[in-house]
Amino acid sequence: MTKLRLHNTLTRAKEDFAPLDASNVRMYVCGPTVYDYAHIGNARPVIVFDVLFRLLRHLYGPGHVTYVRNITDIDDKINARAAEIAASRNIDVEAARAEITAKTAQQFLDDVTALGSLNPTHTPRATDYVAQMVEMTRRLIAEGFAYEADGHVLFEVARKADYGKLARRSLDDMIAGARVDVAPYKKSPMDFVLWKPSDDKTPGWPSPWGRGRPGWHIECSAMGEALLGETFDIHGGGIDLVFPHHENEVAQSEAAHRGHPLARVWLHNGFLQVEGEKMSKSLGNFITINELLKDWPGEVLRFNMLRTHYRQPMDWTVAGMNESWKTLEKWYAVTEPLSDPPVGSAFLAALADDLNTPQAIAELHKGSDHELAGGLGLLGFSNVQERIAARTNVDATAIADAIAARNAARKAKNFAESDRIRDELLAQGILLKDGPEGTTWEVKR
RNA sequence: GGUGACGUGGCGGAGUGGUUACGCAACGGUCUGCAAAACCGUGUACCCCGGUUCAAUUCCGGGCGUCACCUCCA
Structure with a gap:
């Protein structure tokens, strides 16, 4: 069997991948916060981890991989948007929150489906797991890792001796570099919120600490635990999530699990720029997946994303999309529909080497037409017989x-x-x- | 300021202590009414300065540049 190697952020090294249970390989990826259209940067982890999902299914069998990608529908950015809607339409803020998250989540799923992504095994929404978040928070208090202060529940990072091990930052450095005003109720500037109070105009849920809402980090820990167990194989996301989000997930999950690790392997995709500049609303180069799909087939966007290794910084350009289009046009013209096309060994080896998609694509250029069809299929270009033109x-x-x-x-x-x-x-x-x-x-x- | 990533030929983009990456573009050829396409072939590279080594683009140190995180962010 092809040996899969993955770069683990925890160790900063490529490691041989060995699942805890080969009959159920478990992967969790941080999904979107649903308050606005997803942009092309959001598409990167979706596509990259979809390829990993497909590779794992190929290696371990389609029925032996569980992939969870959450939808964060409790968040203060959402609340801010919901408050605007509630005020302008004179409706209840909770109704506005439910409306905007339902609509945005559906838009996200439509967008990423157009990018050729399979549905994850589970797509949990935070609102369905509030009870688990409350329960985990209660457990953390009971174990002495969290404290209640001024209506909030905070995780006390000083109680976790190895806090900072994922991001590789020492607590002292972080405190010294803290640039934000520290809330007075915190014992330490680095303590983070597990639960916070909600006023009448903010969505909230009942809890032992009053009506409130969970902090962002606890959402993923609770959903991961509920669907994948205490320790699972792979946790992925964008590199910007390493700190503080994933560091805090690690801290609270390990604390709640008597020290058992949250995930064995941590994978992080690199950042994306647009035409050589960072993507931002102020520069006016903030491009959504939805906008791109109006001009380009989803397969082209997908292929364009995979031409750069997932850990490398990437520059998203029109020139690149044109080149991707051209390559796919050429390939779709030569590939024929096959019921079970062979996957080339060099292609598979490249993919298994920390998801080296550029190398894998190079192997497709070198290989036979049948292997090309097989490789494209494994990468998620399943409709190789369908010409791009058919989509225009x-x-x-x-x-x-x-x-x-x-x-x-x-x-x-x-x-x-x-x-x-x-x-x-x-x-x-x-x-x-x-x-x-x-x-x-x-x-x- | 602290931490980390990156810097490869015209462009995109892998990889390696000594042997062709690959693709696009360019150029030459075959084919074609012509052009395109297709097919065949060709060229140009590893940010700078030191060090280690028989040998460095590849390892080590320094510098410069770009990006990211440290605050919501894929």
């Missing part, structure tokens, strides 16, 4: 008629007419290709 708004019948007319003109040596037809199609973005088997066409970018 072109009239295939009209094009076929035009091609027939052009070929008739060519046969009659009326080249002025045949070239006119060709130029007319080109003006519509349809590029003709004369081959020994006849004339084919593709949509030109």
Whole structure:
């Protein structure tokens, strides 16, 4: 069996992957906070970990992998948005929260499905696990890792001797570098919230500490525990989540689990820039998945994402998408539908080497057409028989008629007419290709 | 200020202590009414300065640059 190696953020090294239970490989990835359209940066972990999900299913069997990607529908950014909606439409804030999260979550799922991602095994929403969050918080208080202060429950980082081990920061350094105003009720600036009180205008749930809402970090710990158990195999997310989110997850989960680790392997994808600049709303280069899908097939976006190794910084460009489009056009033209195409060994080895998708793609360029079909299938390009053109708004019948007319003109040596037809199609973005088997066409970018 | 990542040919992008990455673009050829496509072939590289080594793009140290985290963020 192909040996899977993964770069573990905990050890900063590539390690051989050995699941706790090969009959149930368990992976958790931090999902979106649903208050607005997901942007292309959000798509990176979705696509990268979807490829890992597919690879694990290939290696261990489709029924032996459990993948959890949560939906955070309790969050203060959501609450802020819900408050605006509630005020403008004069509706209850909880109703507004439910509406915006339901709508945004569905939009997210539609977007990532268009990117060729499989549905995770479970897509838990925080609101369905508040009881588990309360229970875990209570456990942390009982174990002496958390304290109640001024209506809040806080995790006391000083109680966790190895706090900072994931991000590799010492508590002293972090406190010295703290740049935020410290809430007066905190024992230490680094203590973080497990539970906080809600006023009448803020969504809240009953708890032993009054009506309130969970802190962000406890959401993932509680959902991970509920669906995957105390210790699971892989936890993934963007590199920006290493600190504080994942560090805090580690701290609270281990504290609640008598020291048992949360995840064996931590994977983090690198950041993405747009046309050489960081993506931000102020620069006006904040691009959503939804906007891109209006101009580009999801497969092209997916392929473009996989051309860069997941841990590398990535520059998202139109030039890159054009190149991706071109490559897929070429490949879709040569691959034929096969019921069970073979997966090339060099391709698989590259993929198993810490998800080296650029190397894997290079192997597809080198390999046979059958291996190309198999590789594309494993990477999530399952509809290799479906041309990209089929996803665009072109009239295939009209094009076929035009091609027939052009070929008739060519046969009659009326080249002025045949070239006119060709130029007319080109003006519509349809590029003709004369081959020994006849004339084919593709949509030109 | 602290921590971390990255810097490869025109562009994208793997990888390696000594042997062709790969793709796109470019150039040459075959084919074609022409062009495109397809196919064949060709070229250019490892940020700077030291060190280790028989040999460094690859290891070590320093510098410069870019990005990220330290505060919500994939």
